[in-house]
Amino acid sequence: MVRPTMEDVALKAGVSRALVSLVMRGSPKVSEMRRSAVLKAAEELGYSPHAMARSLASRTSTVLGVMVSDLHNAFFAEVVDGIDEVARDQGFDIIINTGGRSPARERRALESLLSFRPAGLILLSPVVPATAIGKAAEQLPVVLVARSSRVSSVDTVNDDGEVGARLAVDHLVSLGHRRIAHLDGGEGTQAGPRRRGYVAAMEAHGLVPQVVSSEYTDAAGARAIRSLIADDALPTAILSCNDFNAVGAISALEDAGLRVPADVSVVGYDNTSLAALRHVSLTTIDQPRAEFGRLAADALLQRVREERAEPVRHLLTPSLVVRGTTAPPATSRRSSGRLPGEAAGAAKPRPNEHGGLR
Amino acid sequence: MVRPTMEDVALKAGVSRALVSLVMRGSPKVSEMRRSAVLKAAEELGYSPHAMARSLASRTSTVLGVMVSDLHNAFFAEVVDGIDEVARDQGFDIIINTGGRSPARERRALESLLSFRPAGLILLSPVVPATAIGKAAEQLPVVLVARSSRVSSVDTVNDDGEVGARLAVDHLVSLGHRRIAHLDGGEGTQAGPRRRGYVAAMEAHGLVPQVVSSEYTDAAGARAIRSLIADDALPTAILSCNDFNAVGAISALEDAGLRVPADVSVVGYDNTSLAALRHVSLTTIDQPRAEFGRLAADALLQRVREERAEPVRHLLTPSLVVRGTTAPPATSRRSSGRLPGEAAGAAKPRPNEHGGLR
DNA sequence: TCTATTGGTTGGAGCGCTCCAATGCTGTAA
DNA sequence: TTACAGCATTGGAGCGCTCCAACCAATAGA
DSSP states (O other), rough: OOOOOOOHHHHTSSHHHHHHHHHHTTTTOHHHHHHHHHHHHHHHHOOOOOOOHHHHTOOOOOEEEEEEEEETOHHHHHHHHHHHHHHHHHTTTEEEEEOOOOOHHHHHHHHHHHHTTEEEEEEEEEOSSHHHHHHHHSSSSEEESSSOOOOOOOEEEEEEHHHHHHHHHHHHHHHHHHOEEEOTTTTTTHHHHHHHHHHHHHHHHHHHEEEEEESSSSHHHHHHHHHHHHHOOOEEEEESSSHHHHHHHHHHHTTTTTTTTOOEOOOOOBOOHHHTTTTTOEEEOOOOOOHHHHHHHHHHHHTTTTTTSOOOEEEOOOOOOOOOTTTOHHHHHHHTTTHHHHHHHSSSSOSSOOOOOO | OOOOOHHHHHHHSOOOHHHHHHHTTTTSSSOHHHHHHHHHHHHHHHHOOOHHHHHHHHTTEEEEEESSSSSTOOOHHHHHHHHHHHHTTTOEEEEEETTTTOHHHHHHHHHHTTTHHHHEEEEESSOOOOHHHHHHHHOEEEESSSSOOOOOTEEEEEOOOHHHHHHHHHHHHTOOOEEEEEEOTTTTTTTTHHHHHHHHHHHTTOOOOOEOOOSSSSHHHHEEEHHHHTTTOOOOOEEEESHHHHHHHHHHHHHOOOOOTTEEEOSBBBBBBBHSSSSTTTBBBOOOOOHHHHHHHHHHHHHTTTTTOOOEEEEEEOOOEETTTOOHHHHHHHHHOOOOHHHHHHOOOOOOOOOOOO
């Protein structure tokens, strides 16, 4: 249970501790003979450098801290993939911590991450107050993903929710829908831009926006649909604030004897792996998640290397993924004289694009 | 960007560095006067202890390393919740790293985690070879979740896949099914016990097992169903190796014009959040995931505190969650003279149990 | 009075490493 | 020969902290 130290390796290889240090860091100014002797000794002892001692002595760190607000959401997993890819490429390791969507727990996670004195910090959709983020940003470079900030030392990477919502509305309008409701995400991150984008797009088409208060959960989506039905205010199409909400909406519609998309079209947001399941086959808005991660890591490493001081605000353009939950509205179908078969054709689930789901 | 050190606090509070150290560690042998002076100085300077220096000096660690094999799988998120709960309770922090189901990347993640010299390591369903795990176990306490090990210094926490499969078979048999196929998980973790449990349960009921080779993905589930249909070997009920596979199977069944559960019943495994969605409403086998995490953390902390030397092998009993994808078989319905309405009643999705999905 | 005892406080050593100035070595030019 | 590179190698200081033995009152016991 006791790991060998650099001293042990030096002794075994018959060189000084400093020489071992040079070898471990891949310095070019070590003779081939000594290098191999050191590596051999290290191998035999099962030695590997002590990251903390190294970081303490060098007053630098090759670790990037990543705080994931919610591990349950696969969205973040893909962002982490992007971060990991870039970090690894540039010789950095990442350590992750999670806040579980609770500000208190997130604060603790932040503290814990900071106590390792990482080179920088990436926060994925954090829920802690801006002041806490500002405080962290005084100590090290910080990049925010899926949350905005006005602090000039903080970089941000977001998707353009307004554009995403507009894409969805345009798609539905082009199918012939005129009554399109938005189940909104309330106080949730990014709910604002999505709602604004929806309202603007509706108005641009000369249509009346219908915002229904909801949340980022499937239960909330179902509730919203039930209340629309109860109020006799059900439109021909629904734009949900995210995929979970959309799936809940679809359930409630089907429970009420309505068919999706024959009677009502539904569009989600986020293109989670859930949406890609053949069984769900949800038309949705895709965010380039891995790209979020890559850009965040790039921005952070630029700061770490002090290559840049001005803040960067990435605003990525989302894209529309058409699957099986959108089709022309029933009225339009009737009036346009389209055959039911054609509409049903549009509703046919497409083959699943995600093969690697587990 | 430069954090204050203990020395700075000591200077400001007019005490020695050692006294600050005592205050920071909450020692009782510090006078109230000095304590508050130190805390005030620390507060004003924005000081917080340097975890690495602390761990280096004390030769102990209050960090538990957690390696999540696949961040995309919400299964692990709940296990992490359980770990986090126990760890926090006992004053430990956790750092997470991910292997992305690739042995090479996982190995790197392991190295990275080890370089922080954590007090112990929890590996969630790792795919690295057993030798790599054994090597790690020589350096610190290791607990495996959802993977077994024969190494006596390694504790394990698993679900009893044989029991789970039996529960599913018993449920289907009690509904009247006699032809039940198992879409198996191939080389996947825990696929073996599930397959064995299925075969044993079928034989116990005097039925003929029908194992169809498949994988832990929805695409594989769909493929397996298509091949069963092509071979004209479709049974009245399906036990999938996991929920994703089950959802793929359901899609393929519906594509073929069959209704679930009216024509074919389907049971999943894992009770992922996916299964709980109203829209999916999958009958499945639940594993107490948070409990996995809690037990793993408990076991690890016992080792860390050297309270125990003999290995612990937790084998948790899963439970059946009946939702909307299982019902009596069509044949049984006919012969037993049950009304179609009754059978349809059994198929009605239950209200969603997971409210907090996002 | 002197000696323990107790509670609070301190300086110094050292954790495993990096960094730097200094030290040997060659080999080559003066 | 001496001088001076240039390269490989080394000892020592120090990163921010903990731990320990020592210390210093102040009080209690003999």
